Amino acid sequence: MQIVISTINLPEVMAAVTGVISPSKITELPKIDETSEGEPIKWGTSNTLPTDYRNLIESNPVLSTGIKYLARTFTNQGITYGQWDDKTKDLVKSFNPELRSWLRSFNSNRLMMDFAFEYFSFGQAFIRVILSSDGKKIARMFCEQSMYVRYQAPADGKPVSYVLIHGDWSKTPSVEDCVRLPLLDPYKTLAEQFAAKPQAKEWIYPITDQSSGYEFYMVPSWYTASKSGWLNVANSIPKIKQSEIKNMAAVRKHIEIHNEYWATAIPDFAGMEPADQQKAIEKKLAEITDLLSGEANAGKSLITSKGRDSFGGDVSLTIKELSQKIAEGGMTDDSSEANDHILFALGLDGSLIGKTPGKSVGAGSGSDKRVAQNNLVSGMYSDQQTFVTLIEEAAAFNGFTEVFWIENAIIQTLNNVTPSQRNAVN
Numbered sequence: 001m002q003i004v005i006s007t008i009n010l011p012e013v014m015a016a017v018t019g020v021i022s023p024s025k026i027t028e029l030p031k032i033d034e035t036s037e038g039e040p041i042k043w044g045t046s047n048t049l050p051t052d053y054r055n056l057i058e059s060n061p062v063l064s065t066g067i068k069y070l071a072r073t074f075t076n077q078g079i080t081y082g083q084w085d086d087k088t089k090d091l092v093k094s095f096n097p098e099l100r101s102w103l104r105s106f107n108s109n110r111l112m113m114d115f116a117f118e119y120f121s122f123g124q125a126f127i128r129v130i131l132s133s134d135g136k137k138i139a140r141m142f143c144e145q146s147m148y149v150r151y152q153a154p155a156d157g158k159p160v161s162y163v164l165i166h167g168d169w170s171k172t173p174s175v176e177d178c179v180r181l182p183l184l185d186p187y188k189t190l191a192e193q194f195a196a197k198p199q200a201k202e203w204i205y206p207i208t209d210q211s212s213g214y215e216f217y218m219v220p221s222w223y224t225a226s227k228s229g230w231l232n233v234a235n236s237i238p239k240i241k242q243s244e245i246k247n248m249a250a251v252r253k254h255i256e257i258h259n260e261y262w263a264t265a266i267p268d269f270a271g272m273e274p275a276d277q278q279k280a281i282e283k284k285l286a287e288i289t290d291l292l293s294g295e296a297n298a299g300k301s302l303i304t305s306k307g308r309d310s311f312g313g314d315v316s317l318t319i320k321e322l323s324q325k326i327a328e329g330g331m332t333d334d335s336s337e338a339n340d341h342i343l344f345a346l347g348l349d350g351s352l353i354g355k356t357p358g359k360s361v362g363a364g365s366g367s368d369k370r371v372a373q374n375n376l377v378s379g380m381y382s383d384q385q386t387f388v389t390l391i392e393e394a395a396a397f398n399g400f401t402e403v404f405w406i407e408n409a410i411i412q413t414l415n416n417v418t419p420s421q422r423n424a425v426n
Helices: 012-018 049-060 061-075 097-105 108-122 192-197 222-228 232-249 259-265 274-292 330-345 367-377 381-397
Strands: 079-085 090-093 124-129 138-143 149-151 162-165 181-182 202-207 251-255 318-321 403-406
Touching: 049 061, 049 108, 049 124, 061 079, 061 330, 061 367, 079 108, 079 381, 108 124, 108 138, 108 381, 138 381, 181 202, 192 274, 192 381, 202 381, 222 274, 232 330, 259 274, 367 381, 381 403
Parallel strands: none
Antiparallel strands: 079 090, 079 403, 124 138, 124 202, 149 162, 162 181, 251 318
16 A cells, blocks of 8 residues: 655745745655564655654744644643433533542543644544553553654554554664554454453554545644645745845945045055055955944944045045835735635634734634634534543543543633633632
8 A cells, every 4th residue: 555645845936035945755655565574664755754744833833833722722621520410411520539549640631631732733642551560450541752653564464453662763763672562443442452462561542533545644634734835835934034134134335435536535545556555445445344333333423535536526435325124014915825724724713823923904803712712612522532532431441430521611701601600610
């Protein structure tokens, strides 16, 4: 099987101006060689695609901030538990000291935040599940860094059943250099899988986003902004701005000097040898440049002599100030358009993270933000359930019967919230 992703191309017009080269040269996703039993299945051509993803995220403030906002919204007010109430036909919170202690033992809310960041950054996350020494309880869980995890190629057409973990895949480590853990299947119960390999005490539970056609490593949704070129456009604009500012500041004054000026400014200039004349001119130019430069010379005056040539024209030195103004609003439309495409790829309303850079006018009204946030929270439900399912099944394996869910805050107007509720602490 070979899955191909086209190379990220910067639009020719931007490349011509900036010379920017795409930060990632991705040409294919994993090609499995069934004859190489035990080899890691490459994540990208060079097996470092997650590093390319991370570098792209770090290159753009809208993308990095957007991913963090999605992760925080996913986590919301944290995971909670309770029981179904037949009278109210709703879930009701309960308190179980033993269950609370178990959740706190592996910091379940931090696990959820780590999971959410990995999930929205890489399109998948890998939870390590650690059993007690006797294998009868789940002792703790934590989220691996996705960029360290690779599936291990199966043999003889068998399904993938192990993952390999290593801190630096750019060094092409051998299988012996990696941590090798059995893989849990989300479509099967934990109990039956633990029973099938009673000797295994540590496992990896994968949670992936949807990406049809990719058997192993998913593609994060935001990557479409990079593949289409909009991320590169957004990143090119500040480089162009920096170049404008640098070039603007490099030359601040233009000095025009008449050919015959030196005879009036330098004593005995006419009687000097040509080489001496050149040295005298260079010395005088250095004096003028030093006087016009630096903070210490601010406000000083330059006094020059003035005469007339044989035709009656002025023989003098003229200093002209160069304009330092950058074109007003230059490329703001392009910046705003590129940012909109990045936000669209994230599925995020830009008003939620404040006024986005570019020619945007404000960050939306209060009602716009309220509706956008509530829509985002509602849309998170299916993603949240993939994580909740693991927590609930792990708790059930440990003998707990509670139902789990993530408590989501819904924003309302003040007239719909009583004064006592406004001060309530959940």
